[in-house]
Amino acid sequence: MTSHLHALCFDASDPLRLSRFWAGLLGWETTEDPDDGIVLLPNDDTGFRLRFLPTDEKKSVQNPMHFDLTSTSLDDQQEVVAKALALGAQHIDIGQLPEDGHVVLADPEGNEFCVIEPGNAFLADCGFIGALACDGSQEVGYFWSRALGWPLVWDQDQETAIRSPHGGPKVTWGGPPLMPRAGRDRLRFDLALPADGDHESEVERLLTLGATRVDTAGAGAGVVLTDPDGQEFRVLPPR
Secondary structure (H helix, E strand, O other), X not given: OOOEEEXXXXXXXXXXXXXXXXXXXXXXXXXXXXXXEEEEEOOOOOOOXXXXXXXXXXXXXXXXXXXXXXXXXXXXXXXXXXXXXXXXOEEOOOOOOOXXXXXXXXXXXXXXXXXXXXXXXXXXXXXXEEEEEEOOOHHHHHHHHHHXXXXXXXXXXXXXXXXXXXXXXXXXXXXXXXXXXXXXXOEEEEEEOXXXXXXHHHHHHHHHHOOEEOOOOOOOOOEEEEXXXXXXXXXXXXX
């Protein structure tokens, strides 16, 4: 039985502060789960939660994943940016051009995100979180399409995107050239199975699709794997 995308995990020096930032910006509810720690639960069709985990490691490179937040008008875009700044975000430069319509920000721990200009056709039918934009190859887009059972909604010039059949954000991969990696990624997927799922069979299925087993030390009840691009993720047992 195919696992589903349960959570996007953020490593954070101050998980409580970071969770409050994203709760304020997204309007999601914060909860504390004995198994998951500090969690934000979506109040829309996003389909996965945000999970905040403590770390002593400082952020040193650009994340290979970031949110693209949508806006309905130029005024709305400015209001989203102003709200983010008031909550503790800051403007950053990652090489965007002056003529680019999107605004690039970082949350209080330096995690990048964009506020997209209105009229973006690719995200037109998406919610406030329009996309989770990832640095990655065409191969990894195919892998995640098969792993999650989400159809490809874009496959052109080695750029790929998938989306849940139930809606929510698109997950996109920009194709080569890929950014250099340094250590463990601060944003990672947690996959989970329904109560009647077979954990070991699911892990074996993902390995057959191209994942690699890393180790299980420190993974709690889960199994740690990497996708074909080396991005770490965890498969949780049925719950």
